[in-house]
Amino acid sequence: xxxxxxxxxxxxxxxxxxxxxxxxxxxxxxxxxxxxxxxxxxxxxxxxxxxxxxxxxxxxxxxxxxxxxxxxxxxxxxxxxxxxxxxxxxxxxxxxxxxxxxxxxxxxxxxxxxxxxxxxxxxxxxxxxxxxxxxxxxxxxxxxxxxxxxxxxxxxxxxxxxxxxxxxxxxxxxxxxxxxxxxxxxxxxxxxxxxxxxxxxxxxxxxxxxxxxxxxxxxxxxxxxxxxxxxxxxxxxxxxxxxxxxxxxxxxxxxxxxxxxxxxxxxxxxxxxxxxxxxxxxxxxxxxxxxxxxxxxxxxxxxxxxxxxxxxxxxxxxxxxxxxxxxxxxxxxxxxxxxxxxxxxxxxxxx
Amino acid sequence: xxxxxxxxxxxxxxxxxxxxxxxxxxxxxxxxxxxxxxxxxxxxxxxxxxxxxxxxxxxxxxxxxxxxxxxxxxxxxxxxxxxxxxxxxxxxxxxxxxxxxxxxxxxxxxxxxxxxxxxxxxxxxxxxxxxxxxxxxxxxxxxxxxxxxxxxxxxxxxxxxxxxxxxxxxxxxxxxxxxxxxxxxxxxxxxxxxxxxxxxxxxxxxxxxxxxxxxxxxxxxxxxxxxxxxxxxxxxxxxxxxxxxxxxxxxxxxxxxxxxxxxxxxxxxxxxxxxxxxxxxxxxxxxxxxxxxxxxxxxxxxxxxxxxxxxxxxxxxxxxxxxxxxxxxxxxxxxxxxxxxxxxxxxxxxxxxxxxxxxxxxxxxxxxxxxxxxxxxxxx
Ligand code: SF4
Numbered sequence: 250x251x252x253x254x255x256x257x258x259x260x261x262x263x264x265x266x267x268x269x270x271x272x273x274x275x276x277x278x279x280x281x282x283x284x285x286x287x288x289x290x291x292x293x294x295x296x297x298x299x300x301x302x303x304x305x306x307x308x309x310x311x312x313x314x315x316x317x318x319x320x321x322x323x324x325x326x327x328x329x330x331x332x333x334x335x336x337x338x339x340x341x342x343x344x345x346x347x348x349x350x351x352x353x354x355x356x357x358x359x360x361x362x363x364x365x366x367x368x369x370x371x372x373x374x375x376x377x378x379x380x381x382x383x384x385x386x387x388x389x390x391x392x393x394x395x396x397x398x399x400x401x402x403x404x405x406x407x408x409x410x411x412x413x414x415x416x417x418x419x420x421x422x423x424x425x426x427x428x429x430x431x432x433x434x435x436x437x438x439x440x441x442x443x444x445x446x447x448x449x450x451x452x453x454x455x456x457x458x459x460x461x462x463x464x465x466x467x468x469x470x471x472x473x474x475x476x477x478x479x480x481x482x483x484x485x486x487x488x489x490x491x492x493x494x495x496x497x498x499x500x501x502x503x504x505x506x507x508x509x510x511x512x513x514x515x516x517x518x519x520x521x522x523x524x525x526x527x528x529x530x531x532x533x534x535x536x537x538x539x540x541x542x543x544x545x546x547x548x549x550x551x552x553x554x555x556x557x558x559x560x561x562x563x564x565x566x567x568x569x570x571x572x573x574x575x576x577x578x579x580x581x582x583x584x585x586x587x588x589x590x591x592x593x594x595x596x597x598x599x600x
Numbered sequence: 601x602x603x604x605x606x607x608x609x610x611x612x613x614x615x616x617x618x619x620x621x622x623x624x625x626x627x628x629x630x631x632x633x634x635x636x637x638x639x640x641x642x643x644x645x646x647x648x649x650x651x652x653x654x655x656x657x658x659x660x661x662x663x664x665x666x667x668x669x670x671x672x673x674x675x676x677x678x679x680x681x682x683x684x685x686x687x688x689x690x691x692x693x694x695x696x697x698x699x700x701x702x703x704x705x706x707x708x709x710x711x712x713x714x715x716x717x718x719x720x721x722x723x724x725x726x727x728x729x730x731x732x733x734x735x736x737x738x739x740x741x742x743x744x745x746x747x748x749x750x751x752x753x754x755x756x757x758x759x760x761x762x763x764x765x766x767x768x769x770x771x772x773x774x775x776x777x778x779x780x781x782x783x784x785x786x787x788x789x790x791x792x793x794x795x796x797x798x799x800x801x802x803x804x805x806x807x808x809x810x811x812x813x814x815x816x817x818x819x820x821x822x823x824x825x826x827x828x829x830x831x832x833x834x835x836x837x838x839x840x841x842x843x844x845x846x847x848x849x850x851x852x853x854x855x856x857x858x859x860x861x862x863x864x865x866x867x868x869x870x871x872x873x874x875x876x877x878x879x880x881x882x883x884x885x886x887x888x889x890x891x892x893x894x895x896x897x898x899x900x901x902x903x904x905x906x907x908x909x910x911x912x913x914x915x916x917x918x919x920x921x922x923x924x925x926x927x928x929x930x931x932x933x934x935x936x937x938x939x940x941x942x943x944x945x946x947x948x949x950x951x952x953x954x955x956x957x958x959x960x961x962x963x964x965x966x967x968x969x970x971x972x973x974x975x976x977x978x979x980x
Contacts, residue, residue, distance in 0.1 A: 429897055430745070448948065509610070527645075559814050573975055575972045575973070576974055579647075580610075580646045580647045581608060581610050581646075582608050582609075582610050582613050582646040582647065582648070582649055582651075582832050582833075583610045583613045583617070583647070583650070583651055584612055584646055584647020584649065584650035585647045585650055585972075586644060586645065586646070586647045586969040587968065587969050587970065587971065589968045589969070590969070
């Protein structure tokens with residue numbers, strides 16, 4: 250961190266100022282930005298030491314380290330229910346937590362575009378710091394770069410998280426077995442729809458807010474009551490459909506879903522209908538997919554429902570034998586179809 | 601969105617399925633073509649096939665505007681965008697992935713530096729031109745009768761606004777001429793090779809043109825037409841009405857979609873369209889070759905907004921991939937699985953033919969939603 254003597258430095262204009270190339274050049278301006286924006290917001294003993302890396306205690310004997318990283322590019326940067334800052338904290342915590350690990354620390358790296366308003370940056374960083382504090386997972390090291398105007402999208406944030414995995418715990422995408430039950434922790438498609446509703450060219454009125462949330466509390470609660478959970482995943486980009494296809498391939502199984510059982514908020518359904526999108530493919534940022542043995546299914550659903558982030562948890566399908574690893578669904582209409590990998594981007598229909 | 605649920609009610613679907621089974625004569629086969637991609641999508645998306653008896657077969661027709669767009673038309677847009685840096689080409693999302701010449705698509709051309717953008721509506725294209733006065737905005741307009749009025753509207757708007765940096769590559773095509781071509785194609789006429797017993801008429805298209813233009817098929821070709829909405833129950837109801845007509849030896853135009861379609865359609869929209877557009881003498885369709893009087897072009901009075909005239913770009917026909925059976929599929933002669941490269945060389949990620957591009961295309965619909973039916977799956 251920068252060693253800037255406050256008395257001789259003109260403070261950053263955090264109201265009107267903008268990011269310029271100097272803020273990434275490694276000199277005084279950068280030190281000042283780090284000091285007045287990042288260090289101030291994230292304030293903790295590791296970051297405060299100002300070293301190039303954080304020195305952290307080893308996990309307890311028998312525990313293993315879990316590490317995940319995620320780059321966040323979202324447009325718009327601010328959306329109903331959140332912003333890129335809290336999203337970047339939640340996303341990485343969730344990636345660590347779904348392995349059954351206890352998230353411990355985060356690292357964050359920022360790529361800022363020349364001309365970006367410092368006020369917006371402060372807003373994002375504060376939201377990130379609040380999310381980290383609330384989750385109890387500090388940002389212990391970081392980096393900042395500035396790119397020329399036109400070469401970025403305001404701000405990109407990349408976060409890396411580490412966590413500790415208790416001895417003997419084995420949760421992973423390859424563990425699903427035929428006969429297991431598929432559960433989601435709540436309604437799907439909220440985040441992606443909230444984002445779309447703000448896109449300049451689409452902007453529609455809706456009360457849908459992003460579901461962005463850190464799931465480690467919910468997961469800890471679930472694992473306490475149902476330690477035998479086999480697979481957990483947070484269905485982010487590509488939605489529930491993509492996540493289940495990944496699991497089917499990793500585990501070498503098929504999955505059969507009941508459309509009528511999958512929770513979707515009516516507003517999300519209406520928006521997807523209007524845009525020609527399928528909610529199964531729309532992103533979530535605070536939902537959990539759980540696969541467990543059929544015998545554990547009821548316990549898992551009630552454990553999830555007992556937590557504020559899982560009140561709408563539902564059993565939505567089962568794992569089947571299928572050498573082709575297809576995900577199928579019985580439609581609410583009574584027929585069957587596949588829920589395939591998405592090809593390309595999901596684009597609104599024209600006709 | 602409650603009114604939508606009514607048309608997707610699983611209980612009603614079961615009742616309708618039972619009624620269809622009771623009415624379909626087990627001694628004969630029924631083959632109906634749903635002309636429109638919206639119906640293809642609904643059938644696949646809701647698994648409607650599972651609810652129909654095995655002797656009732658649905659054939660996917662050429663009604664996906666993206667699927668019938670010939671390579672050469674997309675080449676025109678890509679060529680323009682690559683050659684002139686001042687040009688922004690904008691179009692609807694699905695168009696971006698259609699394979700064109702030289703291994704390109706609009707999306708791939710964009711990655712090579714062409715300024716090609718997705719818009720959600722024709723109005724967005726005009727807004728883009730207003731926001732970029734120093735650039736040339738070219739709207740690549742596609743679609744059947746449904747998307748034509750909005751294109752006509754923006755051309756008139758651009759004129760009223762005095763916008764001189766906005767123009768349109770018009771690829772609008774007409775439904776009735778495509779149906780005639782299918783009925784006139786040698787395979788279809790040859791009795792037995794493609795037993796087409798009737799058509800499900802398009803929903804949105806018919807809200808514009810009305811039900812009258814279909815009367816001709818019913819009379820001339822003795823094929824019943826039932827105009828239906830895009831909800832799965834609409835489709836099933838239409839199938840039932842078609843079966844009944846076939847059983848009774850009738851060939852009439854019936855309207856299942858009375859909640860939106862009238863006999864005359866939307867006269868205001870029709871007037872708007874004919875003010876701005878006129879018939880092209882001939883237009884090439886993917887899979888159907890040249891179809892006479894099957895598409896629209898911008899009238900000379902609006903030439904300033906006609907990108908083909910403004911940038912002097914000409915159409916050059918390009919042959920489809922040799923192995924591709926899109927043509928036969930669009931005419932209802934073959935099924936996607938009859939194509940040798942279906943699902944192996946040709947996939948939604950890497951489409952060889954147009955039917956694999958939009959989710960409304962017959963090949964993509966079968967690949968994405970139905971291919972599990974080709975391979976038996978063992979339940980746990
Ligand atoms: S599988 Fe591909 S190449 Fe074959 S007919 Fe379909 S779209 Fe054309």
